[in-house]
Structure formats: C-alpha cells, structure tokens
Amino acid sequence: MTNLWNIELMWKFVIIAVALVISGCATVDTASRQESDAEFDKAVAAHNETSEKKEKLVCRFEKTTGSNFREKVCRTVAQMERDREEARKTLSRSSTAKGLDDR
Numbered sequence: 001m002t003n004l005w006n007i008e009l010m011w012k013f014v015i016i017a018v019a020l021v022i023s024g025c026a027t028v029d030t031a032s033r034q035e036s037d038a039e040f041d042k043a044v045a046a047h048n049e050t051s052e053k054k055e056k057l058v059c060r061f062e063k064t065t066g067s068n069f070r071e072k073v074c075r076t077v078a079q080m081e082r083d084r085e086e087a088r089k090t091l092s093r094s095s096t097a098k099g100l101d102d103r
Contacts, residue, residue, distance in 0.1 A: 054076065054078040057074045057076055059073065
C-alpha cells in the first residue's frame with residue numbers, strides 16, 4: 001500500500017514539475033516576443049513616415065488556415081490592392097465558370 005502511494009505521489013510531482021517548466025518557458029517567450037514586436041512596430045512606423053502612400057506598410061494579425069494561431073502579416077498598400085484585385089478576378093472567373101452570372 002505504501003509503495004502504491006509513493007508511485008502516485010511521484011507521478012503528481014512529475015506532472016507538476018513539467019507544468020512549471022512549460023509555463024516558465026511560455027512566460028520568457030512572451031516577454032521577448034513583446035519586446036521584438038515593439039521594436040518591429042517602431043521600424044514600421046519609421047518606414048511609413050518616409051514612404052509614399054502605396055509603399056506604406058500595413059500590419060495585421062491573420063489566422064493561418066487550419067490553425068488557431070494568429071501571425072502578424074505586413075504588406076504594402078500596393079500589395080494589398082493587388083491581392084484584393086486578384087481575389088476579385090478569381091472569384092469572378094469561378095462564378096462565371098459555374099454559370100452563376102446567368103441568373
């Protein structure tokens with residue numbers, strides 16, 4: 001009976017130790033990420049002060065397909081307009097191919 005209790009106690013200790021190690025790593029990573037994000041944001045702001053309208057950077061968080069994680073994606077205004085136009089053309093071709101424009 002004592003041996004079984006010792007094994008159970010040992011497993012609880014291992015689980016707690018692993019949880020502490022994981023949470024400690026996450027805390028350090030979050031702090032360093034916040035610092036690098038702040039530096040990056042300053043660099044983007046400095047770039048945007050000296051850039052023409054179409055070359056200004058716009059950053060936003062986007063979810064990656066198949067994931068719940070968001071990542072920061074930065075594009076110029078020109079790139080965003082080009083992507084938007086390409087998406088519109090693709091959608092138009094898709095709806096035309098399926099006969100949806102004939103309604």
